[in-house]
Amino acid sequence: MPELPEVETFARTLKPELVGKTILSAEVYWARTLATPSTDQFKRQVAGQKILDVSRRAKYLILNLEHYNLLIHLRMSGDLIIREGKIKAEKHDRILLQLSDHTVLAFNDTRKFGRIWLTDKPETILGKLGPEPLEKNFTSQWLYENLLNRKRLLKPLLLDQTFIAGLGNIYTDECLHIAQLHPLSLSNTVTQEKAGALHKAIRTVLKEGIRRNGASIDWVYRGGEFQNHFRVYGRDGEACPVCGTIIQKLTVGQRGTHICPVCQHMR
DNA sequence: AGGGAAACCCGAACGC
Protein backbone atom coordinates (compact mmCIF):
# COMPACT_ATOMS: atom_id res chain seq x y z
CA MET A 1 0.00 0.00 0.00
CA PRO A 2 2.49 2.67 0.93
CA GLU A 3 3.87 2.78 -2.56
CA LEU A 4 5.31 5.96 -3.93
CA PRO A 5 2.05 7.91 -4.39
CA GLU A 6 0.98 7.40 -0.81
CA VAL A 7 4.36 8.27 0.66
CA GLU A 8 4.52 11.33 -1.56
CA THR A 9 1.17 12.39 -0.14
CA PHE A 10 2.46 11.84 3.39
CA ALA A 11 5.57 13.88 2.71
CA ARG A 12 3.58 16.81 1.36
CA THR A 13 1.14 16.75 4.26
CA LEU A 14 3.75 16.40 6.96
CA LYS A 15 6.19 18.99 5.69
CA PRO A 16 4.29 22.13 6.75
CA GLU A 17 3.18 20.49 9.96
CA LEU A 18 6.60 19.37 11.15
CA VAL A 19 9.24 21.72 9.80
CA GLY A 20 10.59 23.99 12.51
CA LYS A 21 9.50 21.87 15.44
CA THR A 22 11.94 20.27 17.85
CA ILE A 23 11.80 16.68 19.06
CA LEU A 24 11.94 16.84 22.84
CA SER A 25 11.89 13.15 23.69
CA ALA A 26 10.99 9.73 22.34
CA GLU A 27 9.27 6.60 23.55
CA VAL A 28 9.74 3.20 21.91
CA TYR A 29 7.09 0.52 22.38
CA TRP A 30 8.18 -1.99 19.74
CA ALA A 31 11.95 -2.08 19.52
CA ARG A 32 12.07 -3.92 16.19
CA THR A 33 10.54 -0.91 14.48
CA LEU A 34 13.87 0.78 15.12
CA ALA A 35 16.21 -0.61 12.49
CA THR A 36 19.03 1.47 13.93
CA PRO A 37 20.36 2.48 16.43
CA SER A 38 19.48 0.81 19.76
CA THR A 39 16.51 2.16 21.68
CA ASP A 40 18.68 3.91 24.27
CA GLN A 41 20.90 5.53 21.65
CA PHE A 42 17.87 6.57 19.62
CA LYS A 43 16.25 8.30 22.57
CA ARG A 44 19.46 10.10 23.40
CA GLN A 45 20.36 11.16 19.86
CA VAL A 46 16.91 12.28 18.74
CA ALA A 47 16.19 14.40 21.82
CA GLY A 48 16.67 18.11 21.17
CA GLN A 49 16.88 17.73 17.39
CA LYS A 50 15.05 20.31 15.33
CA ILE A 51 13.21 19.18 12.19
CA LEU A 52 14.70 21.16 9.32
CA ASP A 53 12.95 19.56 6.37
CA VAL A 54 10.61 16.77 5.33
CA SER A 55 11.06 14.99 2.01
CA ARG A 56 10.73 11.65 0.25
CA ARG A 57 13.04 9.27 -1.60
CA ALA A 58 11.38 6.19 -3.09
CA LYS A 59 9.14 4.81 -0.34
CA TYR A 60 11.16 6.40 2.44
CA LEU A 61 10.06 9.52 4.29
CA ILE A 62 13.02 11.63 5.32
CA LEU A 63 12.95 13.94 8.31
CA ASN A 64 16.09 16.02 8.03
CA LEU A 65 17.23 16.84 11.57
CA GLU A 66 20.08 19.05 12.69
CA HIS A 67 22.58 16.22 13.10
CA TYR A 68 20.81 13.18 11.73
CA ASN A 69 18.29 11.96 9.21
CA LEU A 70 15.23 10.12 10.41
CA LEU A 71 14.21 7.67 7.68
CA ILE A 72 10.74 6.17 7.91
CA HIS A 73 9.41 3.28 5.84
CA LEU A 74 5.69 2.69 6.46
CA ARG A 75 5.58 -0.67 4.68
CA MET A 76 1.93 -1.80 4.51
CA SER A 77 0.18 -0.76 7.68
CA GLY A 78 2.37 2.04 9.00
CA ASP A 79 0.84 5.44 9.67
CA LEU A 80 2.11 8.78 10.97
CA ILE A 81 -0.31 10.72 13.13
CA ILE A 82 0.07 14.10 14.78
CA ARG A 83 -1.79 14.32 18.08
CA GLU A 84 -2.29 17.10 20.59
CA GLY A 85 -0.80 16.88 24.07
CA LYS A 86 1.79 14.63 25.66
CA ILE A 87 3.08 11.15 24.91
CA LYS A 88 0.36 8.59 25.56
CA ALA A 89 0.44 5.22 23.83
CA GLU A 90 -2.58 4.14 21.83
CA LYS A 91 -3.31 0.81 20.20
CA HIS A 92 -0.57 -0.21 17.73
CA ASP A 93 1.65 2.76 18.55
CA ARG A 94 5.28 1.68 18.03
CA ILE A 95 7.26 4.91 18.48
CA LEU A 96 6.13 8.29 19.81
CA LEU A 97 8.00 11.59 19.49
CA GLN A 98 7.15 14.48 21.80
CA LEU A 99 7.38 17.72 19.82
CA SER A 100 8.07 21.19 21.07
CA ASP A 101 4.63 22.68 20.41
CA HIS A 102 2.73 20.30 22.64
CA THR A 103 2.03 17.79 19.90
CA VAL A 104 3.10 14.18 19.47
CA LEU A 105 4.20 12.48 16.25
CA ALA A 106 3.02 8.87 16.45
CA PHE A 107 4.31 6.02 14.33
CA ASN A 108 1.35 3.65 14.45
CA ASP A 109 1.77 0.32 12.67
CA THR A 110 -0.71 -2.53 13.07
CA ARG A 111 1.42 -5.20 11.45
CA LYS A 112 4.78 -4.14 12.84
CA PHE A 113 6.43 -4.24 9.40
CA GLY A 114 7.39 -0.57 9.26
CA ARG A 115 10.96 0.50 9.99
CA ILE A 116 12.66 3.66 11.21
CA TRP A 117 16.35 4.55 10.96
CA LEU A 118 18.16 7.37 12.72
CA THR A 119 21.44 7.88 10.92
CA ASP A 120 24.03 10.43 9.89
CA LYS A 121 24.76 8.36 6.79
CA PRO A 122 21.44 8.07 4.93
CA GLU A 123 23.29 7.10 1.74
CA THR A 124 23.96 3.66 3.22
CA ILE A 125 20.20 3.05 3.05
CA LEU A 126 19.16 5.25 0.12
CA GLY A 127 22.26 4.86 -2.02
CA LYS A 128 21.32 1.59 -3.69
CA LEU A 129 17.92 2.78 -4.90
CA GLY A 130 17.18 3.12 -8.58
CA PRO A 131 16.00 6.32 -10.27
CA GLU A 132 12.87 8.20 -9.28
CA PRO A 133 10.37 7.40 -12.04
CA LEU A 134 8.93 10.91 -12.02
CA GLU A 135 12.25 12.68 -12.43
CA LYS A 136 13.73 13.65 -15.77
CA ASN A 137 16.68 11.26 -15.61
CA PHE A 138 14.17 8.40 -15.88
CA THR A 139 13.75 8.42 -19.64
CA SER A 140 12.25 6.01 -22.10
CA GLN A 141 15.72 5.36 -23.49
CA TRP A 142 17.14 4.64 -20.04
CA LEU A 143 14.36 2.16 -19.39
CA TYR A 144 14.85 0.41 -22.74
CA GLU A 145 18.59 0.07 -22.31
CA ASN A 146 18.36 -1.18 -18.76
CA LEU A 147 15.63 -3.69 -19.54
CA LEU A 148 17.89 -4.95 -22.29
CA ASN A 149 20.87 -5.16 -19.94
CA ARG A 150 19.22 -7.80 -17.84
CA LYS A 151 17.40 -11.02 -18.25
CA ARG A 152 14.80 -10.88 -15.55
CA LEU A 153 11.09 -11.57 -15.33
CA LEU A 154 9.49 -8.22 -16.06
CA LYS A 155 7.34 -7.83 -12.97
CA PRO A 156 9.93 -8.78 -10.33
CA LEU A 157 12.37 -6.42 -12.04
CA LEU A 158 9.92 -3.52 -11.87
CA LEU A 159 9.34 -4.28 -8.19
CA ASP A 160 13.09 -4.28 -7.53
CA GLN A 161 13.75 -0.96 -5.80
CA THR A 162 17.38 -0.95 -6.94
CA PHE A 163 16.11 -0.96 -10.54
CA ILE A 164 13.37 1.67 -10.26
CA ALA A 165 12.46 3.22 -6.92
CA GLY A 166 8.85 3.43 -5.85
CA LEU A 167 6.76 0.89 -7.73
CA GLY A 168 4.86 -1.61 -5.59
CA ASN A 169 2.62 -4.52 -6.42
CA ILE A 170 -0.52 -2.54 -7.27
CA TYR A 171 1.11 0.01 -9.53
CA THR A 172 3.20 -2.61 -11.29
CA ASP A 173 0.11 -4.59 -12.28
CA GLU A 174 -1.59 -1.41 -13.47
CA CYS A 175 1.46 -0.32 -15.49
CA LEU A 176 1.91 -3.67 -17.21
CA HIS A 177 -1.74 -3.74 -18.20
CA ILE A 178 -1.63 -0.26 -19.71
CA ALA A 179 1.57 -1.05 -21.59
CA GLN A 180 0.10 -4.43 -22.62
CA LEU A 181 3.06 -6.41 -21.35
CA HIS A 182 2.98 -9.80 -19.68
CA PRO A 183 4.51 -9.87 -16.17
CA LEU A 184 6.35 -13.11 -16.94
CA SER A 185 8.01 -11.87 -20.11
CA LEU A 186 11.77 -11.47 -19.99
CA SER A 187 13.08 -7.95 -19.64
CA ASN A 188 15.51 -8.30 -22.54
CA THR A 189 12.71 -9.21 -24.95
CA VAL A 190 10.89 -5.88 -24.54
CA THR A 191 11.06 -3.86 -27.75
CA GLN A 192 11.97 -0.18 -27.82
CA GLU A 193 8.37 0.63 -28.65
CA LYS A 194 7.05 -1.39 -25.71
CA ALA A 195 9.64 0.14 -23.40
CA GLY A 196 8.31 3.53 -24.44
CA ALA A 197 4.76 2.44 -23.65
CA LEU A 198 5.87 1.10 -20.26
CA HIS A 199 7.74 4.30 -19.46
CA LYS A 200 4.67 6.34 -20.24
CA ALA A 201 2.43 3.98 -18.25
CA ILE A 202 4.66 4.18 -15.17
CA ARG A 203 4.52 7.95 -15.11
CA THR A 204 0.80 8.06 -15.83
CA VAL A 205 -0.11 5.57 -13.12
CA LEU A 206 2.11 7.13 -10.45
CA LYS A 207 0.79 10.61 -11.18
CA GLU A 208 -2.76 9.33 -11.02
CA GLY A 209 -2.03 7.63 -7.70
CA ILE A 210 -0.61 10.86 -6.28
CA ARG A 211 -3.57 12.83 -7.57
CA ARG A 212 -5.91 10.41 -5.82
CA ASN A 213 -3.89 10.40 -2.58
CA GLY A 214 -2.78 6.79 -2.86
CA ALA A 215 -4.65 3.51 -2.61
CA SER A 216 -6.39 2.25 0.50
CA ILE A 217 -6.94 -1.39 -0.32
CA ASP A 218 -6.92 -3.00 3.08
CA TRP A 219 -9.15 -2.18 6.04
CA VAL A 220 -6.41 0.26 7.06
CA TYR A 221 -7.94 3.37 5.57
CA ARG A 222 -5.75 6.35 4.84
CA GLY A 223 -7.99 8.51 2.74
CA GLY A 224 -6.81 7.43 -0.70
CA GLU A 225 -9.25 6.73 -3.49
CA PHE A 226 -7.07 5.25 -6.23
CA GLN A 227 -8.46 1.82 -5.30
CA ASN A 228 -11.71 2.83 -6.98
CA HIS A 229 -9.91 3.25 -10.29
CA PHE A 230 -7.84 0.08 -10.62
CA ARG A 231 -7.87 -1.41 -14.09
CA VAL A 232 -6.80 -4.93 -13.16
CA TYR A 233 -5.49 -5.05 -9.59
CA GLY A 234 -7.90 -7.05 -7.42
CA ARG A 235 -10.34 -7.36 -10.31
CA ASP A 236 -9.84 -11.03 -11.15
CA GLY A 237 -13.12 -12.46 -12.42
CA GLU A 238 -14.22 -9.07 -13.75
CA ALA A 239 -14.08 -7.77 -17.32
CA CYS A 240 -10.96 -6.13 -18.72
CA PRO A 241 -11.78 -2.40 -19.18
CA VAL A 242 -10.13 -2.50 -22.62
CA CYS A 243 -11.34 -5.70 -24.28
CA GLY A 244 -13.86 -7.26 -21.87
CA THR A 245 -11.96 -10.51 -21.35
CA ILE A 246 -12.15 -11.91 -17.81
CA ILE A 247 -9.16 -10.76 -15.75
CA GLN A 248 -7.04 -13.56 -14.34
CA LYS A 249 -5.01 -13.78 -11.15
CA LEU A 250 -1.69 -15.58 -11.08
CA THR A 251 1.39 -15.65 -8.89
CA VAL A 252 4.63 -14.10 -10.09
CA GLY A 253 7.61 -13.99 -7.76
CA GLN A 254 5.33 -14.88 -4.86
CA ARG A 255 3.13 -11.86 -5.55
CA GLY A 256 -0.51 -11.79 -6.48
CA THR A 257 -0.60 -10.65 -10.11
CA HIS A 258 -3.57 -9.56 -12.19
CA ILE A 259 -3.61 -9.60 -15.97
CA CYS A 260 -5.86 -9.49 -18.98
CA PRO A 261 -4.81 -12.66 -20.85
CA VAL A 262 -5.71 -11.07 -24.19
CA CYS A 263 -4.22 -7.57 -23.82
CA GLN A 264 -1.10 -8.88 -22.08
CA HIS A 265 -0.23 -11.74 -24.35
CA MET A 266 3.23 -13.31 -24.02
CA ARG A 267 5.43 -13.07 -27.06
C1' DA B 1 22.99 -13.64 -11.86
C1' DG B 2 18.48 -14.81 -11.10
C1' DG B 3 14.69 -17.12 -8.90
C1' DG B 4 12.20 -19.53 -5.20
C1' DA B 5 11.07 -19.85 -0.44
C1' DA B 6 10.80 -18.44 4.13
C1' DA B 7 10.61 -15.03 7.54
C1' DC B 8 8.68 -10.96 9.62
C1' DC B 9 3.24 -9.48 11.43
C1' DC B 10 -1.78 -8.76 12.02
C1' DG B 11 -6.68 -8.86 11.38
C1' DA B 12 -10.06 -9.75 7.82
C1' DA B 13 -12.30 -13.20 5.53
C1' DC B 14 -13.20 -17.62 4.86
C1' DG B 15 -14.54 -22.74 5.85
C1' DC B 16 -16.67 -25.77 8.83
Add this chain to the structure above:
DNA sequence: TGCGTTCGGGTTTCCC
Protein backbone atom coordinates in the same frame (compact mmCIF):
# COMPACT_ATOMS: atom_id res chain seq x y z
C1' DT C 1 -21.54 -18.63 17.52
C1' DG C 2 -17.03 -20.03 17.57
C1' DC C 3 -13.35 -22.09 16.32
C1' DG C 4 -9.13 -22.92 12.94
C1' DT C 5 -6.95 -21.69 8.57
C1' DT C 6 -5.54 -18.81 4.82
C1' DC C 7 -4.19 -14.61 2.88
C1' DG C 8 -1.53 -10.35 1.60
C1' DG C 9 1.41 -6.22 1.80
C1' DG C 10 7.36 -4.77 1.17
C1' DT C 11 11.67 -6.21 2.10
C1' DT C 12 15.60 -9.07 3.60
C1' DT C 13 17.99 -13.23 3.88
C1' DC C 14 19.15 -17.68 2.70
C1' DC C 15 19.48 -21.41 -0.52
C1' DC C 16 19.90 -23.53 -5.21
